[in-house]
Amino acid sequence: MRYALLVLGGPYSHQAAHSALRFAHAAIARGHRVGTVFFYHDGVYNAAHFAAPPQDEPHLVDAWRELQRTQGTVLQVCVAAALRRGLLDAREAERHGKSGASLESPFELTGLGQLLDIGQTHERLITFAP
Amino acid sequence: MLLHLLNRAPSSSSVHQDVLRAMGEEDGLMLIEDGVFGAVSAQVQHFPGLEGRLFALREDLESRGLAGRCDARVIIVDMDGFVALTEEAQRTVSWF
Numbered sequence: 001m002r003y004a005l006l007v008l009g010g011p012y013s014h015q016a017a018h019s020a021l022r023f024a025h026a027a028i029a030r031g032h033r034v035g036t037v038f039f040y041h042d043g044v045y046n047a048a049h050f051a052a053p054p055q056d057e058p059h060l061v062d063a064w065r066e067l068q069r070t071q072g073t074v075l076q077v078c079v080a081a082a083l084r085r086g087l088l089d090a091r092e093a094e095r096h097g098k099s100g101a102s103l104e105s106p107f108e109l110t111g112l113g114q115l116l117d118i119g120q121t122h123e124r125l126i127t128f129a130p
Numbered sequence: 131m132l133l134h135l136l137n138r139a140p141s142s143s144s145v146h147q148d149v150l151r152a153m154g155e156e157d158g159l160m161l162i163e164d165g166v167f168g169a170v171s172a173q174v175q176h177f178p179g180l181e182g183r184l185f186a187l188r189e190d191l192e193s194r195g196l197a198g199r200c201d202a203r204v205i206i207v208d209m210d211g212f213v214a215l216t217e218e219a220q221r222t223v224s225w226f
Contacts, residue, residue: 015163016163023209025209026209026212027213030210030213032213124217124221125221125222126135128224129137130226
């Protein structure tokens with residue numbers, strides 16, 4: 001089946017991101033495809049490009065990147081939630097007169113309308129909340 | 131059939147009451163994260179009438195030291211079993 005995950009919890013403050021990642025790996029192990037992960041509310045912090053946790057702790061941002069690299073999972077971040085929290089890609093940074101980008105590929109800023117599309121294009125949508 | 135996910139302990143949130151009101155007769159309830167506190171014998175009375183369709187995630191029980199204290203009426207599943215439940219359910223509803 002084609003799964004999508006909605007992550008509403010920020011990394012290192014709630015279990016949501018850990019649960020979602022483990023679910024993703026378990027789903028893949030069962031032969032499913034995790035097509036998209038959508039980050040919303042504080043979940044957008046999962047895309048923080050400058051995240052630098054201690055080396056002996058799980059690196060959640062890298063783990064999402066790895067999911068994209070190995071499984072082709074699309075990583076979508078709600079643009080409205082991200083901009084409010086200081087997560088801007090190069091284009092948005094320029095538009096808002098900021099230097100440096102705090103969000104980079106493979107994470108993509110996208111509109112909330114994409115979440116509705118995900119509901120139509122994936123067979124299962126599982127929400128992981130704080 | 132829907133699968134409801136609950137990540138709050140019944141002692142810290144009353145959202146489980148909303149879940150029970152919303153559940154259909156065939157729906158399943160999966161306790162994850164702090165929701166697994168509801169699976170121990172002293173708390174499971176918060177989930178009456180759910181025998182055979184009340185589940186708790188093993189790794190969240192274990193990480194809280196509750197693996198041996200889960201009530202016999204609760205079906206313990208691992209992450210693989212959790213995914214299997216989402217396959218069977220038409221949709222999954224998260225409560226938090």
